[in-house]
Amino acid sequence: xxxxxxxxxxxxxxxxxxxxxxxxxxxxxxxxxxxxxxxxxxxxxxxxxxxxxxxxxxxxxxxxxxxxxxxxxxxxxxxxxxxxxxxxxxxxxxxxxxxxxxxxxxxxxxxxxxxxxxxxxxxxxxxxxxxxxxxxxxxxxxxxxxxxxxxxxxxxx
Amino acid sequence: xxxxxxxxxxxxxxxxxxxxxxxxxxxxxxxxxxxxxxxxxxxxxxxxxxxxxxxxxxxxxxxxxxxxxxxxxxxxxxxxxxxxxxxxxxxxxxxxxxxxxxxxxxxxxxxxxxxxxxxxxxxxxxxxxxxxxxxxxxxxxxx
Numbered sequence: 001x002x003x004x005x006x007x008x009x010x011x012x013x014x015x016x017x018x019x020x021x022x023x024x025x026x027x028x029x030x031x032x033x034x035x036x037x038x039x040x041x042x043x044x045x046x047x048x049x050x051x052x053x054x055x056x057x058x059x060x061x062x063x064x065x066x067x068x069x070x071x072x073x074x075x076x077x078x079x080x081x082x083x084x085x086x087x088x089x090x091x092x093x094x095x096x097x098x099x100x101x102x103x104x105x106x107x108x109x110x111x112x113x114x115x116x117x118x119x120x121x122x123x124x125x126x127x128x129x130x131x132x133x134x135x136x137x138x139x140x141x142x143x144x145x146x147x148x149x150x151x152x153x154x155x156x157x
Numbered sequence: 158x159x160x161x162x163x164x165x166x167x168x169x170x171x172x173x174x175x176x177x178x179x180x181x182x183x184x185x186x187x188x189x190x191x192x193x194x195x196x197x198x199x200x201x202x203x204x205x206x207x208x209x210x211x212x213x214x215x216x217x218x219x220x221x222x223x224x225x226x227x228x229x230x231x232x233x234x235x236x237x238x239x240x241x242x243x244x245x246x247x248x249x250x251x252x253x254x255x256x257x258x259x260x261x262x263x264x265x266x267x268x269x270x271x272x273x274x275x276x277x278x279x280x281x282x283x284x285x286x287x288x289x290x291x292x293x294x295x296x297x298x299x300x
Binding site for chain 1: 176185188189190192194214215216217220224226227228231232233236238239240241242243295
């Protein structure tokens with residue numbers, strides 16, 4: 001199976017809303033061995049000027065990888081998930097993610113480059129917050145940009 | 158005490174820490190992140206695809222390494238930009254009561270931008286003597 005070169009430039013629109021919950025922030029923070037009180041205690045987060053618990057700096061990966069799944073699971077992409085290696089990752093935070101946020105992600109395929117028998121694919125998730133009760137295409141606020149490159153190993157790599 | 162930009166100098170160390178990793182930690186990270194790729198918990202699957210054994214999620218390593226920066230900055234939300242390249246896998250042995258791998262993290266000021274009000278922290282992240290992250294850089298907004 002080979003990677004479809006036409007993937008470059010493709011976009012996947014925002015789908016379901018991801019509701020950021022306090023317990024999920026706490027769970028993720030524990031999972032990355034974070035101990036800062038702003039992830040666990042609402043009062044500590046408020047003392048720093050945040051409206052609620054603050055997500056750890058890599059929390060947006062949950063939303064970004066859900067968006068990436070649309071591409072990986074797209075039968076037209078030619079990507080074999082068992083041959084995927086994470087090559088690089090970047091998060092640019094336009095504003096902190098806090099509990100109570102309702103997030104959506106729009107996925108863009110920025111690059112597809114053949115490497116040996118495989119390919120390096122660069123995707124960008126533009127993550128927005130939408131107001132409660134709003135449709136995903138309603139007025140939205142830029143929250144984070146998550147860029148990721150995955151290497152899909154070719155046969156024998 | 159939060160660090161202030163004017164008191165920092167390029168090359169200054171912000172500290173270091175050592176992170177013990179077990180298979181349980183990888184299962185917890187899989188659950189918390191939703192990344193259930195079996196290379197992170199199933200030995201037979203991992204060796205079957207040519208890996209030395211079960212390896213940590215790259216995002217586990219990235220996510221745990223930045224805690225040094227969050228704590229130093231005094232507010233995790235101060236980390237406005239964080240990036241890395243994943244260069245070497247971190248194999249995690251199947252252990253009981255001891256670490257299956259140890260990740261060593263240290264940070265130093267790589268650049269200062271007074272106009273933007275930010276400091277760039279360059280992280281050195283190793284396991285078993287090998288650099289596992291490259292260009293691990295966190296940009297922190299400071300007063």
